[in-house]
Amino acid sequence: MGFYLRLQQLFFILFSCLSITPIAVFAQSTPPSGITIPSDVPGKVEETISQPSPSPSNPPTPPAQTVPILPSRQQENRPNTTFPSGESFFVKEIQITGYSVLKDEIIKLKQPLENTNITFEQLLQLRSQITKLYVDNGYISSGAFIPNNQDIASGVVQIQVVEGELEGISILGLERLQTAYVRSRIARLAGKPLNQKRLEEALQLLQLDPVIERVNAELTAGSSPGSNILQVTITESPPFHAGVNFANNQSPSVGSEQGSVFIAHDNFLGFGDKFNAEYAGSEGLDIYNINYSIPFNALDGTIGVRYSNSASRIIESEFRDLDIRSEAETLSFNIRQPLTHTPNNEFAISLAFDLRRSQTYILNDIPFSFTEGPEDGKSRVTVIRFSQDWLQRNANSVLAARSQFSFGIDVFDPTINNSGTDGRFFSWVGQFQWVQRLSPRILMLAKVNTQLTPDSLLSLEKISIGGVDTVRGYSQNQIVADNGVVGGVEVRIPLASNVETLQLIPFFDIGTAWNNRGINADPQTIASLGLGLNWQPLNGLVLRADYGIPFMGTSDRGTLLQDNGFNFSVRYQPF
Incomplete structure (x- = not known):
């Protein structure tokens, strides 16, 4: 009964705010891949699932109204016959x-x-x-x-x-991207009989592909009646990206100020395959992250692998003499397949296989368990994750949802014991995002994240609430638990003629979390109201600041900026 009461209270507060005013949405998008929480500070559930690749500094915005990029072709005249007329x-x-x-x-x-x-x-x-x-x-x-x-x-x-058909496809302008990549994506929707709407859809999907900057197409007559030749001119997008980031978005226990450097290539081998690598570090934390994915069919099905490694040390003064440190690594293999894929809609399923390991120590090198479940400080999980993604967008809104089922299985030596907290578990993650254009210049964003499980989870799989990515105004990982619901609203109001240059961002965030066994945090529910500012003074340079006023749980606040509700980030991506 308590579980349902907490859910009712949370959603009443959240959706009351949504209905009263469009002001303010959920915490920021998850940080760049690789910025993970070390094993001694349980990781956020968002980091255990593959995510799409939006712009790192801006939320997804509704697409511009699409226009046909394929010129209509006049119907050619058919020969007359010699039938007698007038009879x-x-x-x-x-x-x-x-x-x-x-x-x-x-x-x-x-x-x-x-x-x-x-x-x-x-x-x-x-x-x-x-x-x-x-x-x-x-x-x-x-x-x-x-x-x-x-x-x-x-x-x-x-x-x-x-019936009309394509006699051939001529592709011009390619530099690194393979011809087969473009040809297969056009041919998928250009079967016989040739349909202009479906052909335009194929070209619009190419236009939306981050590997491609611009698509021009012309349809001309072929060598026989009904046959056509499509000439496509492609301008490739710059494939290489690199940048640096500095922010106070890490857990205070390992140093809240964190710097990172990243590189990415959107067309690594010429097949539309993506590679990115990142290093991030704070006073007590070092993280390395590498990702690679490659498409395997014309419907943008991909297979990928991800590896991350972190080493952390608790730097808070009251624990410094204990020399508490941890090491963690994750190896993940995944396959993703869109089942429907149009310029305005997508539905995809994915399957991932994760191996996650962590080890905690005290007095620098003595294995030690700080929570129930790990054996001599060692936690191991082997997880199969089945996900479903849905996206719908038009000129004024974007709706996105994800459902993920995770199954901890007894394979590759996971943590198995009789404590009730081990590597055998089931959990469900639900995510929903809504972007709505309130006016030609103002955007509203809303987001809800949920994790539910009937089991007591190892810290590797728990959800954390608090911080710039969930509930602003609180320290990173303020609450860590088995179950949780987090949501919020925000509005992006431009203050300059260029919408992206300077934005005022009022927001409201709220979240609650609880355990299936053991003690719950006090308070279990946290919420904040605040104001953010996003400034892009130069191309590629983004400065962000947020100040959140917490509504509850404010009696034990530290001296750091993050502890007092202030978060900042500076990101520079020159190319």
């Missing part, structure tokens, strides 16, 4: 051949002219109606004609349909 003749049956689509519509057009006397003009009109039917449904360069030298005395008349 009527009996037609028992009209045989229409060569069509593979629009069957019911074509039959409906021809039926009134069968088993009756008709004129040649009526037959020509039927031919034109069939051609128009194809063109109206987007099947450019498709049409019908009446073959010559038919024996009308038999009462059978033939009409031939020629």
